[in-house]
Amino acid sequence: MNEASILTHMSQSLVLFLIWVLPPLVAAVIVGLGIGIIQAATQLQDQTFPLTAKLLVVVAVIASLFPVLSAPLVEHAKQIFTEFPALTAGY
Template sequence: MSEQLISHLQSTLSLVLYMSLLPLLSAMAVGLIVGILQAVTQVQDQSLPMTFKLLTVILLLLFGGALLAVPLEREAAEVFDSFPALTR
């Protein structure tokens, strides 16, 4: 029983890492580009990179959220289906 629980926890944690990878990478890339542009233009506004990162992540989740929700739905269905066996 505990092996199944550990397996579910491991797959859920890897799914969380997988789902957070794309927003983190996109925010990092946008932050790097905005940082380089700020260095070139000598604009030292601290809220500018955060605004672009936030907008990028929001747009990414709006347009790509359905693709990210499919593995989450599959994992949730698997956990709920095996829940009676895990709690015995």
């Protein structure tokens, strides 16, 4: 196992992590901003409403995009498990 292969696998893993995190994060930010504007306009100071709405939206986004988001993750895991004997041959 050389440093180039380790860096390649790490960079691919980080890109997959960013792909997994970005849609729910963007959805939570948009919902939080919208609820914050509504709360500022109505002077409603309930702290549980934004958290509940964000949680529901994040769960809905993850549930709806799970098949699309999990395909690259499964392929990357298959690639790592296939290359594992060659990567660890020197140890």
